[in-house]
Amino acid sequence: MVQVHLWSGLRPLVDGREVVEVEGETVGQLLDNLVKDYPGLKPAIDKGVSISVDGQIIPKSRGVKVKDSSEVFLLQRLYAG
Amino acid sequence: MSKIHVTTKVNGDEVEYLCEPRETLLDCLRDHLDLTGAKEGCGTGDCGACSVTMDGRLVCSCLVLGAEAQGKEIATIEGMAEDGALHPLQRKFIEHAALQCGICTPGILVAAKSLLEKNPDPTETEMRYWLAGNLCRCTGYDKIIRAVMDAAAEMREAS
Amino acid sequence: MALDGPKQDFKYIGTRPERPDGWDKVTGKARFGADFSMPGMLHGAILRSPHAHAKIIKIDATKALALKGVKAVVTRADFPEGLEGEDWNIQENVMAGEKALYDGHAVAAVAATSQLIARDALKLIEVEYEVLPHVTDVDKAMAEDAPVIREGAADYSVPEGMHPNVVRYMESGRGDLEKGFAEADLVIEESFTTEAAHQGYIEPHACVANLGADGKGDLWCCTQGHWFVRQMCTAVLGLEATQLRVTPSEIGGGFGGKTTVFIDPVALALSRKAGRPVKLVMSRSEVLRATGPTASASMDIKMGMTKEGKITAASGTFRMQGGAFPGAPVDVTTMLAFANYDIEHVHHVGYDVMTNRPKQAAYRAPGAPMGAFATESVLDELCRGLGLDPIETRLKNAVKEGTPATFGPKFPPVGLIETLEEARAHPNYSVKLGPNQGRGVASGYWMNWGGETSASVAIGDDGSVQVSIGTVDIGGSRASMALMAAEAFGIPYENVRVSIADTGSLGINEPTHGSRATFASGLAIIEASREATRKLCQRAADKWGIDADAVTWEDGCAKPSGPNAGEFDPLTIAEIAAEMGSTGGPISGHHESTPDGFGGSFGTHVVDVEVDPETGRTTILRYLVVQDAGKAIHPAYVEGQFQGGAVQGIGWTLNEEYIYGEDGRLQNPIFLDYRVPVASDLPMIDTVIVEVPNPGHPYGVRGVGETGITPPLPAIANAVRDAIGVRMKKLPLTPPRVLAAIKARD
Ligand code: FES
Ligand code: FES
Numbered sequence: 012m013v014q015v016h017l018w019s020g021l022r023p024l025v026d027g028r029e030v031v032e033v034e035g036e037t038v039g040q041l042l043d044n045l046v047k048d049y050p051g052l053k054p055a056i057d058k059g060v061s062i063s064v065d066g067q068i069i070p071k072s073r074g075v076k077v078k079d080s081s082e083v084f085l086l087q088r089l090y091a092g
Numbered sequence: 093m094s095k096i097h098v099t100t101k102v103n104g105d106e107v108e109y110l111c112e113p114r115e116t117l118l119d120c121l122r123d124h125l126d127l128t129g130a131k132e133g134c135g136t137g138d139c140g141a142c143s144v145t146m147d148g149r150l151v152c153s154c155l156v157l158g159a160e161a162q163g164k165e166i167a168t169i170e171g172m173a174e175d176g177a178l179h180p181l182q183r184k185f186i187e188h189a190a191l192q193c194g195i196c197t198p199g200i201l202v203a204a205k206s207l208l209e210k211n212p213d214p215t216e217t218e219m220r221y222w223l224a225g226n227l228c229r230c231t232g233y234d235k236i237i238r239a240v241m242d243a244a245a246e247m248r249e250a251s
Numbered sequence: 252m253a254l255d256g257p258k259q260d261f262k263y264i265g266t267r268p269e270r271p272d273g274w275d276k277v278t279g280k281a282r283f284g285a286d287f288s289m290p291g292m293l294h295g296a297i298l299r300s301p302h303a304h305a306k307i308i309k310i311d312a313t314k315a316l317a318l319k320g321v322k323a324v325v326t327r328a329d330f331p332e333g334l335e336g337e338d339w340n341i342q343e344n345v346m347a348g349e350k351a352l353y354d355g356h357a358v359a360a361v362a363a364t365s366q367l368i369a370r371d372a373l374k375l376i377e378v379e380y381e382v383l384p385h386v387t388d389v390d391k392a393m394a395e396d397a398p399v400i401r402e403g404a405a406d407y408s409v410p411e412g413m414h415p416n417v418v419r420y421m422e423s424g425r426g427d428l429e430k431g432f433a434e435a436d437l438v439i440e441e442s443f444t445t446e447a448a449h450q451g452y453i454e455p456h457a458c459v460a461n462l463g464a465d466g467k468g469d470l471w472c473c474t475q476g477h478w479f480v481r482q483m484c485t486a487v488l489g490l491e492a493t494q495l496r497v498t499p500s501e502i503g504g505g506f507g508g509k510t511t512v513f514i515d516p517v518a519l520a521l522s523r524k525a526g527r528p529v530k531l532v533m534s535r536s537e538v539l540r541a542t543g544p545t546a547s548a549s550m551d552i553k554m555g556m557t558k559e560g561k562i563t564a565a566s567g568t569f570r571m572q573g574g575a576f577p578g579a580p581v582d583v584t585t586m587l588a589f590a591n592y593d594i595e596h597v598h599h600v601g602y603d604v605m606t607n608r609p610k611q612a613a614y615r616a617p618g619a620p621m622g623a624f625a626t627e628s629v630l631d632e633l634c635r636g637l638g639l640d641p642i643e644t645r646l647k648n649a650v651k652e653g654t655p656a657t658f659g660p661k662f663p664p665v666g667l668i669e670t671l672e673e674a675r676a677h678p679n680y681s682v683k684l685g686p687n688q689g690r691g692v693a694s695g696y697w698m699n700w701g702g703e704t705s706a707s708v709a710i711g712d713d714g715s716v717q718v719s720i721g722t723v724d725i726g727g728s729r730a731s732m733a734l735m736a737a738e739a740f741g742i743p744y745e746n747v748r749v750s751i752a753d754t755g756s757l758g759i760n761e762p763t764h765g766s767r768a769t770f771a772s773g774l775a776i777i778e779a780s781r782e783a784t785r786k787l788c789q790r791a792a793d794k795w796g797i798d799a800d801a802v803t804w805e806d807g808c809a810k811p812s813g814p815n816a817g818e819f820d821p822l823t824i825a826e827i828a829a830e831m832g833s834t835g836g837p838i839s840g841h842h843e844s845t846p847d848g849f850g851g852s853f854g855t856h857v858v859d860v861e862v863d864p865e866t867g868r869t870t871i872l873r874y875l876v877v878q879d880a881g882k883a884i885h886p887a888y889v890e891g892q893f894q895g896g897a898v899q900g901i902g903w904t905l906n907e908e909y910i911y912g913e914d915g916r917l918q919n920p921i922f923l924d925y926r927v928p929v930a931s932d933l934p935m936i937d938t939v940i941v942e943v944p945n946p947g948h949p950y951g952v953r954g955v956g957e958t959g960i961t962p963p964l965p966a967i968a969n970a971v972r973d974a975i976g977v978r979m980k981k982l983p984l985t986p987p988r989v990l991a992a993i994k995a996r997d
Contacts (some may be wrong), residue, residue, distance in 0.1 A: 016659055018421070018422070018423035018658075018659070019422045019423050019424050019425075019598075020408060020420070020421050020422035020423060054406075054407035055407065055408070058406060058407065058408075063659065063660035065660075065661075066660050066661045066662060066663040067663060067847055067848065067947070068660075068698055068847070068849075069847050070700070070701065070702075070845075070847075071845065072845050072847050075847060082660060082661060084658075084659035084660045086586065086658060086659065087421060087423075087582035087583075087585075087586060088582070089582070089583070089586075089698070090613075090617075090765075091510075091613070091700040091702060091761065091762070091764040091765025091767060
């Protein structure tokens with residue numbers, strides 16, 4: 012299981028939890044499982060989120076590998092500018 | 093609406109065009125003579141991207157009517173390099189990376205050349221005030237000023 | 252994507268050769284957006300709403316169509332219905348539907364045989380409006396009695412009970428604010444506002460469109476990203492993506508403002524209707540009224556510090572309006588507001604608010620400068636209150652590799668500390684100041700970007716190299732690209748030619764935005780070059796009759812290695828290229844990816860100002876930019892980015908602002924009144940390039956384009972504070988405002 016840290020605006024959608032645990036070996040699997048296990052997050056994830064894995068911000072690559080020990084944060088969807 | 097027939101000299105060549113009374117010199121250069129080196133950044137005389145000289149005087153071609161060019165001598169960026177050789181200002185602009193996007197460059201080169209013709213040894217402040225009518229949004233002017241100073245020094249040495 | 256660690260020894264990288272497009276640009280030959288024409292071309296013009304908010308009751312173009320030379324008029328009725336999300340937003344923005352949403356909103360367009368006729372025809376189009384109440388200020392737009400711009404625009408994130416103009420809401424943070432503030436020796440709480448500033452590119456938007464009734468078309472335009480243009484235009488017009496080919500012209504500045512479309516779909520619609528190519532060029536006032544400036548902001552900041560200078564807690568509320576559509580970059584503002592520092596207890600709240608203003612567009616580090624203005628101002632007050640040095644204090648709190656960012660994750664290697672140390676050591680930091688003079692320091696951050704990228708390299712028959720990329724060159728990047736290809740092939744810089752491919756010639760590329768071009772296209776070029784050199788080695792191996800593994804590529808040559816070393820004479824790229832046709836065909840390399848290894852760039856600025864106590868005018872005496880470039884490929888253009896960003900920041904701080912009248916109309920839509928910095932306003936802009944290699948790029952590159960606009964806002968405000976003894980909390984610091992502050996002080 013990977014620990015996924017949520018920004019505080021998301022916490023009300025998952026009963027106030029700051030961190031949720033989901034299965035997944037890639038960013039894409041994490042996002043899919045987050046929606047499956049925590050349906051409250053669906054509108055946010057559908058709208059688009061970015062994710063960081065071990066400090067690297069991943070705007071949209073679903074294939075990036077994730078380990079159980081990885082530090083993972085959901086972030087507001089980022090764009091370039 | 094009847095058009096006006098204009099005969100003028102551009103970069104040493106005699107040219108003719110027909111223009112509407114409302115058309116600017118900038119429009120005429122760009123649309124009737126295919127000289128698109130002068131740019132329209134504002135159309136109100138505030139940016140200098142359209143700078144050319146008319147009878148040796150620096151003007152914003154967006155503020156001059158096409159009809160006013162009758163019998164005059166116009167010089168544009170297209171005439172600045174002679175016989176395939178860049179003018180020292182042009183060379184120094186490339187050397188000093190004095191352009192980023194380059195849209196302001198034709199106007200600034202024409203304006204700078206006109207400054208150095210009047211004052212071959214301007215101070216930095218004089219340069220900055222002379223070029224205050226030429227906006228550059230990319231460079232912050234630092235490298236432009238350095239390029240002009242360097243070109244001026246080279247030209248003084250050569251003369 | 253982790254690569255094998257950045258390369259360190261370079262032959263070409265880090266030199267300053269002349270840019271490949273230099274000649275064309277200094278001789279007037281380079282073709283920008285408005286410099287393109289086609290046979291049979293018509294000229295377009297757009298009619299714009301004079302009202303900030305109005306229902307469009309009726310549009311009657313009969314008289315315009317009767318004018319000699321007018322070939323077509325389009326309104327929203329000429330665009331398909333049923334779009335959703337951002338596609339709908341863009342369609343609504345390029346041509347108003349039921350309502351005009353801001354002063355300058357397009358309501359109809361004409362194509363005619365000349366520009367003058369097209370403009371005359373606009374005056375003959377009759378539009379009946381029902382004027383509605385409007386709002387242009389972010390705080391007023393959130394008030395209970397504010398007119399509603401559009402019902403139902405809010406997304407899931409907005410809690411119930413907020414005004415419908417609040418369309419996104421965000422909250423993030425960690426720790427326990429109360430505890431953090433209790434640990435502080437000094438807590439300061441202040442509110443700040445910044446006005447909208449325009450990117451101010453000198454080249455107005457321009458395009459030539461040619462679209463047939465069969466749905467196939469071409470578009471030439473000045474843009475930062477032609478695949479974005481293709482996606483947006485085809486969505487707005489209901490076309491198939493690849494049926495529209497978009498070719499970018501040279502681009503006369505963009506700074507984020509040319510990553511979206513304003514006139515291109517309108518030109519295409521006119522062309523389709525008239526059956527001829529149509530050229531559309533914006534005037535400066537159209538640019539200012541109807542393209543995207545950045546958002547304006549209203550912010551409340553609270554920060555606490557111990558007397559040793561440690562930040563104990565920080566919280567910020569950021570309200571931003573981005574015009575009549577969702578999209579103010581408040582998400583980035585909240586993310587980066589405190590990102591320079593290691594803060595245990597931190598909290599951010601953000602509101603994205605709609606008003607009757609033009610749809611905001613990205614502007615260099617979108618969202619970052621506003622937040623930095625507020626937070627770095629408060630930090631400065633804390634330092635003053637506790638008698639601490641601003642650089643030492645920043646050093647005490649600065650993030651470094653492994654620090655948990657205020658937005659969550661731990662930082663990879665970053666260079667904030669290095670920029671602070673360089674700034675402290677720079678002679679500018681110890682110049683003695685005179686009366687009415689002041690010094691200000693501030694730091695800023697931009698996280699940078701990777702983005703979809705595709706690039707090709709092809710070997711010419713003489714061994715020279717053609718590079719095709721999809722990121723337009725907005726500030727000399729072709730020089731950097733050629734340097735990276737030269738380095739990867741080991742051939743002279745002059746033997747590389749870099750072209751920007753159109754959408755029909757390469758896979759999708761995101762725009763030149765997010766400080767990504769040198770990083771991402773550069774990475775793609777290096778990888779594509781490596782693929783090509785592998786093929787070159789294979790050809791050599793075939794010729795020598797040895798294994799390809801036993802051949803290495805070095806200094807532009809294939810060389811036998813291992814047991815065969817020295818056995819055969821090296822084959823140069825030219826020798827292999829000369830025989831390509833008979834040894835297996837053309838040789839090229841290709842790479843596509845969405846690279847994620849972009850590393851952020853920190854910068855620290857130091858500025859000295861003098862404030863004239865009689866007039867309130869602020870003069871910049873000296874200005875220093877120190878920023879981390881990871882590895883500067885072409886240092887002159889890196890410095891150029893630093894200087895240009897700083898000066899745009901200076902403009903935003905001192906002069907530039909959108910001024911709306913009571914009637915909701917923009918009052919300063921020309922360069923005379925929307926005053927960007929001119930040469931005589933400025934000193935030289937000193938630069939120091941710091942290089943903390945980015946492990947995510949083969950040469951260590953970090954994007955450098957955007958960070959530079961973030962520190963100037965607070966750095967100058969801090970310097971003015973130092974000079975006049977008053978904290979200015981509202982930008983811009985125009986002479987009347989500063990003078991009023993001086994008067995109020997005395
Ligand atoms: S276009 Fe003539 S001054 Fe700007
Ligand atoms: S180089 Fe872009 S405006 Fe001057």
